[in-house]
Amino acid sequence: MKNFKHLANNISKEDLLEVLSRLLPQRSQFYAKVIVADLENLPHLRRNLTNSQPQSEESSIQNSKIESETTHSSSYVSSFSVEIIKAELTTDVRDTVEKIAIACIKSHQKLAENIAQLWDGFNIPDRLLILIPETWEDLTETIEILTNVAQKTAGKICELGFIQFGNGYFSRCENNDPPTSVFSVASFAASLHLERPKLKIRVLEFDHRLSLEIINQKIKAEFTTSDNYSVAGYNCESQRHQMVYDLAQKKSQSRNVNLTPEDVIIVTGGAKGITAECALALAQKYHCKMALVGSSPVNDEVQNTLKKYTDAQLIAKYYSCNITDLNAVNQLIQEVTTELGIITTVIHGAGTNKPRRTEQVSSSEAYQEIAPKLIGAWNLITALKYHQLKYFIAFTSIIGVTGMLGNSWYAFSNETVDLLLRNLKKQTGTETITLAYSVWSEVGMGAKMGSTKTLANMGIDAIPPHLGVAEFLHWIKNFTDDQQIVIAAKLGGLDTWRRNTYNLPVANRYLEKVEYFEPGIELIVHCSLNRQHDLYVNDHNFNGSLLFPTVFGLEAMTQAASYVTGITNINSVKLEHISLLRPIVVPENGEIKIQIHARVDGNKVFAAISTEDSNYKTPHFSAEITLNHLNPLLNIHIQKILAIALSLKTKLQKVSNPMNIY
Numbered sequence: 001m002k003n004f005k006h007l008a009n010n011i012s013k014e015d016l017l018e019v020l021s022r023l024l025p026q027r028s029q030f031y032a033k034v035i036v037a038d039l040e041n042l043p044h045l046r047r048n049l050t051n052s053q054p055q056s057e058e059s060s061i062q063n064s065k066i067e068s069e070t071t072h073s074s075s076y077v078s079s080f081s082v083e084i085i086k087a088e089l090t091t092d093v094r095d096t097v098e099k100i101a102i103a104c105i106k107s108h109q110k111l112a113e114n115i116a117q118l119w120d121g122f123n124i125p126d127r128l129l130i131l132i133p134e135t136w137e138d139l140t141e142t143i144e145i146l147t148n149v150a151q152k153t154a155g156k157i158c159e160l161g162f163i164q165f166g167n168g169y170f171s172r173c174e175n176n177d178p179p180t181s182v183f184s185v186a187s188f189a190a191s192l193h194l195e196r197p198k199l200k201i202r203v204l205e206f207d208h209r210l211s212l213e214i215i216n217q218k219i220k221a222e223f224t225t226s227d228n229y230s231v232a233g234y235n236c237e238s239q240r241h242q243m244v245y246d247l248a249q250k251k252s253q254s255r256n257v258n259l260t261p262e263d264v265i266i267v268t269g270g271a272k273g274i275t276a277e278c279a280l281a282l283a284q285k286y287h288c289k290m291a292l293v294g295s296s297p298v299n300d301e302v303q304n305t306l307k308k309y310t311d312a313q314l315i316a317k318y319y320s321c322n323i324t325d326l327n328a329v330n331q332l333i334q335e336v337t338t339e340l341g342i343i344t345t346v347i348h349g350a351g352t353n354k355p356r357r358t359e360q361v362s363s364s365e366a367y368q369e370i371a372p373k374l375i376g377a378w379n380l381i382t383a384l385k386y387h388q389l390k391y392f393i394a395f396t397s398i399i400g401v402t403g404m405l406g407n408s409w410y411a412f413s414n415e416t417v418d419l420l421l422r423n424l425k426k427q428t429g430t431e432t433i434t435l436a437y438s439v440w441s442e443v444g445m446g447a448k449m450g451s452t453k454t455l456a457n458m459g460i461d462a463i464p465p466h467l468g469v470a471e472f473l474h475w476i477k478n479f480t481d482d483q484q485i486v487i488a489a490k491l492g493g494l495d496t497w498r499r500n501t502y503n504l505p506v507a508n509r510y511l512e513k514v515e516y517f518e519p520g521i522e523l524i525v526h527c528s529l530n531r532q533h534d535l536y537v538n539d540h541n542f543n544g545s546l547l548f549p550t551v552f553g554l555e556a557m558t559q560a561a562s563y564v565t566g567i568t569n570i571n572s573v574k575l576e577h578i579s580l581l582r583p584i585v586v587p588e589n590g591e592i593k594i595q596i597h598a599r600v601d602g603n604k605v606f607a608a609i610s611t612e613d614s615n616y617k618t619p620h621f622s623a624e625i626t627l628n629h630l631n632p633l634l635n636i637h638i639q640k641i642l643a644i645a646l647s648l649k650t651k652l653q654k655v656s657n658p659m660n661i662y
């Protein structure tokens with residue numbers, strides 16, 4: 001490559017063609033695609049060739065794939081909804097803890113005394129159980145207990161168990177049950193876990209009807225696993241459940257959206273950030289009248305937003321109101337009703353986020369941080385009690401599910417708003433939607449605070465605004481069996497994000513070490529190739545180089561496609577746009593690590609193999625794979641045919657002892 005300029009200047013096209021025509025027959029006899037690698041080293045020649053001759057199949061495959069490789073490493077966004085699954089507890093350690101204490105509010109003291117001694121707040125026990133209050137009136141005490149516990153136990157070795165009472169399903173997916181607790185601290189505890197990864201932290205929800213004896217026994221058992229963080233719920237039959245997330249698209253059904261130009265929508269936070277983007281898109285679609293609310297007076301940003309409505313000939317007015325003040329909210333509702341008409345829908349986007357470690361937050365700071373989102377939601381629900389709302393839509397955050405380092409109170413406010421809305425739906429029948437986004441790029445609080453960069457370092461991508469808005473509109477028009485939709489770009493493998501995973505396919509030679517797995521979305525897996533394990537490479541010797549054969553490359557990519565899609569009962573495999581850019585050489589001695597990267601896009605999987613030589617940056621092989629499910633009935637027939645074939649084979653072998661018939 002050093003002499004390339006010199007080469008290009010001094011060798012004519014004819015000379016280079018001659019070199020190629022010598023190389024082609026020489027190499028194509030054995031491994032034609034190696035030529036592509038040679039062509040890579042002669043880019044000028046390649047251009048000349050493709051200018052003067054019809055494109056060869058190889059180069060057209062190569063070019064198309066180079067483009068698609070770039071395309072498919074760009075951003076993507078997926079949506080998820082919760083599933084409650086039965087999960088037996090597998091005990092793997094002994095419980096040796098002696099000093100257990102309880103932190104709780106006054107009304108829980110009797111209950112607490114039956115479980116353990118009350119915590120005095122000074123002596124740190126080995127394990128502290130925190131009883132979470134259930135009613136809105138207990139909000140201040142809940143904040144006090146949580147801040148107190150976080151501060152006093154900071155830097156101490158003290159296991160934490162957050163005990164809450166509800167229906168054992170975290171109020172999710174069980175819409176017929178009577179309203180239960182308004183608080184859940186799973187994401188608060190998840191944030192603490194991310195800040196204190198070595199401590200054992202449990203969040204346990206018990207059905208009200210369970211006896212103290214069972215509760216006590218289950219709490220003890222939950223600490224006999226080696227996980228540092230886990231969340232489990234026990235229903236009234238003391239069956240253990242866990243929350244996992246699955247692709248929401250699978251369960252998506254269309255909603256009959258009842259919004260017309262007569263509808264008035266109150267949009268808190270609607271003049272700024274991501275709420276402004278989504279509210280405008282909604283107005284453009286349904287032509288509703290929009291009341292945009294923020295605590296600041298009109299400024300450039302607000303005016304800019306209002307201009308977009310004017311330009312689109314839509315009706316929007318801005319109202320300055322501090323929504324943490326109930327009187328101000330009552331007044332706001334009156335003003336909006338007088339000026340625009342009866343409010344039929346709320347979009348609640350107001351919120352604040354002040355990243356800092358949990359133990360650094362006082363109870364008054366915590367209250368201030370959660371107020372716009374949580375107290376704001378409560379005030380809106382209260383002030384609109386006698387309005388028959390069609391929809392109450394809230395912008396929440398994935399942090400209210402997974403927690404996040406330095407975000408425990410932001411997490412708490414998001415998880416609790418989701419519960420408030422579940423209760424609103426149960427009590428009034430209003431359709432409720434909570435959209436729990438991961439961070440957005442370019443607009444909103446994440447971009448303003450620079451969190452997108454910090455998160456990128458953790459492997460967490462940001463949602464591009466156009467995709468965030470598209471998901472918003474999609475989930476207004478569609479629904480699943482749960483109110484909350486988590487909308488996220490690539491997540492960097494947070495251990496508090498629990499997915500419904502798939503089983504490994506039976507053929508899994510190349511799926512040795514999973515580096516990253518988002519079932520249904522993306523898989524990155526590593527595998528070592530060597531002469532001892534992969535005997536076939538000994539027969540694939542080209543001029544002394546042991547090459548990983550194409551067919552095994554395709555098998556490896558298909559195995560990854562099968563795992564990432566969860567399609568293991570395969571009827572047929574379609575491989576398109578196969579690209580074999582560079583050979584993969586297995587060393588005589590030692591091994592080479594390869595990486596298979598598989599990404600789902602609709603019905604297809606884009607798979608590519610790279611090697612450690614380029615730090616997994618350069619694709620060697622790639623393909624677009626479509627897997628077709630095997631019809632279960634057909635599967636039974638095939639199993640039967642295989643069984644008959646097997647017995648025939650045995651009989652034949654007995655009769656004539658022939659060579660293997662397969």
Ligand SMILES: NC(=O)c1ccc[n+]([C@@H]2O[C@H](COP(=O)([O-])OP(=O)(O)OC[C@H]3O[C@@H](n4cnc5c(N)ncnc54)[C@H](OP(=O)(O)O)[C@@H]3O)[C@@H](O)[C@H]2O)c1
Nearest residue numbers: 269273274294295296323350351372395439440444445446
């Ligand atoms: N941006 C993201 O990456 C992201 C990701 C996930 C979830 N979310 C959620 O999406 C929502 C919108 O976020 P964003 O990024 O667009 O936020 P943002 O740009 O920081 O805007 C926050 C909005 O809330 C309003 N607000 C704050 N306190 C208020 C109060 N007391 N009374 C009335 N309005 C108040 C602000 O208006 P003033 O400035 O006038 O007070 C502003 O319009 C939030 O709920 C957030 O949690 C955002």
